[in-house]
Amino acid sequence: MRIDKEIIHPIHPQHKLKLVYTETPFKCDGCKEAGIGLKYACQRCEFDLHKTCAVAPATINHPFYKGCEFEFKYKHPGREMRICDACRNDVVEFVYHCKGCGFDMHPCCANLPQALDDGERHLYLYLKLSSSCHHCGGKGPGWSYRSQCKTINLHVSCAKELLVESWQAMHLKVDRNKVREMQTRIPGLKGTSKNQHARGGKVSQIAGGAARLIVSAILGDPTAIISAVIGGFLS
Ligand SMILES: [Zn+2]
Ligand SMILES: [Zn+2]
Ligand SMILES: [Zn+2]
Ligand SMILES: [Zn+2]
Ligand SMILES: [Zn+2]
Numbered sequence: 208m209r210i211d212k213e214i215i216h217p218i219h220p221q222h223k224l225k226l227v228y229t230e231t232p233f234k235c236d237g238c239k240e241a242g243i244g245l246k247y248a249c250q251r252c253e254f255d256l257h258k259t260c261a262v263a264p265a266t267i268n269h270p271f272y273k274g275c276e277f278e279f280k281y282k283h284p285g286r287e288m289r290i291c292d293a294c295r296n297d298v299v300e301f302v303y304h305c306k307g308c309g310f311d312m313h314p315c316c317a318n319l320p321q322a323l324d325d326g327e328r329h330l331y332l333y334l335k336l337s338s339s340c341h342h343c344g345g346k347g348p349g350w351s352y353r354s355q356c357k358t359i360n361l362h363v364s365c366a367k368e369l370l371v372e373s374w375q376a377m378h379l380k381v382d383r384n385k386v387r388e389m390q391t392r393i394p395g396l397k398g399t400s401k402n403q404h405a406r407g408g409k410v411s412q413i414a415g416g417a418a419r420l421i422v423s424a425i426l427g428d429p430t431a432i433i434s435a436v437i438g439g440f441l442s
Contacts (some may be wrong), residue, residue, distance in 0.1 A: 214262070
């Protein structure tokens with residue numbers, strides 16, 4: 208696939224957006240979720256889009272919802288607040304929506320790889336959890352990644368929480384103000400620790416490499432390079 212180094216995007220038509228790579232988490236101005244890695248950024252304003260969000264095709268199909276056609280929308284056509292069926296986070300703006308059944312997916316969630324390989328094991332994406340999630344201990348709704356050997360079971364939403372916790376822990380040691388600033392900039396990073404009882408760094412021990420890989424996929428850029436970067440968050 209051809210990747211344009213520069214694009215003009217309809218929601219920010221006044222300036223060109225340039226493809227850049229960043230190791231600092233950013234907030235995507237399209238889907239409003241956190242991102243890392245490749246993004247299209249305005250060099251003049253503080254405006255960023257996940258690469259996936261910036262070049263989202265108008266319609267897509269998804270292996271989990273056979274027979275559905277998902278349309279890309281800048282804003283959800285419904286009036287009530289919607290959540291993403293994959294990660295269970297709010298849908299604020301950019302979304303893939305199926306008119307027929309009402310399923311919604313963030314563009315990055317729609318692009319989550321069906322299989323990830325961390326060098327040691329394969330992780331597969333599932334629509335439902337079959338056994339308890341390593342992070343929240345539950346079997347609640349939302350997609351999950353499971354390893355072939357079944358030792359790793361992690362909600363996509365929990366992997367996001369894990370990233371936030373690790374990221375915050377890392378920065379709390381360094382600079383409290385930085386954490387607060389980041390929380391303001393990326394609303395998705397705020398108050399996500401609903402599962403206090405289930406914490407304790409267990410996941411990063413069991414599944415260090417695997418968790419890193421899942422997290423980088425979730426942040427919109429499933430590449431091995433990024434998993435190394437995020438290693439800092441989880442160790
Ligand atoms: Zn986005
Ligand atoms: Zn601009
Ligand atoms: Zn449908
Ligand atoms: Zn999502
Ligand atoms: Zn979970």
